[in-house]
Amino acid sequence: MRRVRAAATALLVVWPASPSAPASADTAEEIAVQMVQEFELGSGLVPAGLLIAERTQTFAAIAARRGQATARRLVERELAAAAPSHRAEWERILARCYLEHFTPEELESITREGRRSPFAAKLAAEAKKIQSSVNARGAEFFSAYVTEALTRAFEESLAEPS
Numbered sequence: 001m002r003r004v005r006a007a008a009t010a011l012l013v014v015w016p017a018s019p020s021a022p023a024s025a026d027t028a029e030e031i032a033v034q035m036v037q038e039f040e041l042g043s044g045l046v047p048a049g050l051l052i053a054e055r056t057q058t059f060a061a062i063a064a065r066r067g068q069a070t071a072r073r074l075v076e077r078e079l080a081a082a083a084p085s086h087r088a089e090w091e092r093i094l095a096r097c098y099l100e101h102f103t104p105e106e107l108e109s110i111t112r113e114g115r116r117s118p119f120a121a122k123l124a125a126e127a128k129k130i131q132s133s134v135n136a137r138g139a140e141f142f143s144a145y146v147t148e149a150l151t152r153a154f155e156e157s158l159a160e161p162s
Contacts, residue, residue: 028104032095035111042091049079049146058150062157074156078149086145093141097133101126 036042053059053075063071098107102119109117117123 028099029092029095031104031107031111032099032102033091035098035107036091036094038111041094042087045083045087045090045145046076046079049083049142049149050076052142053079053146053150056146056150058154062150062154066157071153071157074153075149078152078156079146081152082145082149086141090138090141090145093137094134097130097137100133101130 050072054072059071059075062074065071066074102110102122106117106119106122109119110123114120
């Protein structure tokens, strides 16, 4: 769990110093999604999924049959293949987590001004609370995403010669 939290925390705090100006948005969630997309906060989907997958019985079964390195490669490939169809949902989950701690105006400022925003310090100060929100809101999402990838990787491991 610590590795998952560390990976997700890394997603939350990596953002460029000078982002481009955000496009207009009509709703609070759209504003938050724009920030998540601008700073590519959802880009760690595959590595976070892999950390979770590696702790499962299914991964252990694939590794027992095909070896640890091959199991990792198969699961990572399936996570990457599944990611595009899950990315928008993950970004919405992240956006909702930020909205629990920031107003839309604060998120617009962060998106527009990056580290120069007057709310950048608040972002750093709220990181643990945001992470708790991500863990709570993301659990069901990651369960479905990782299960989909593990199922395909397991099926592929059975189809390949041992």
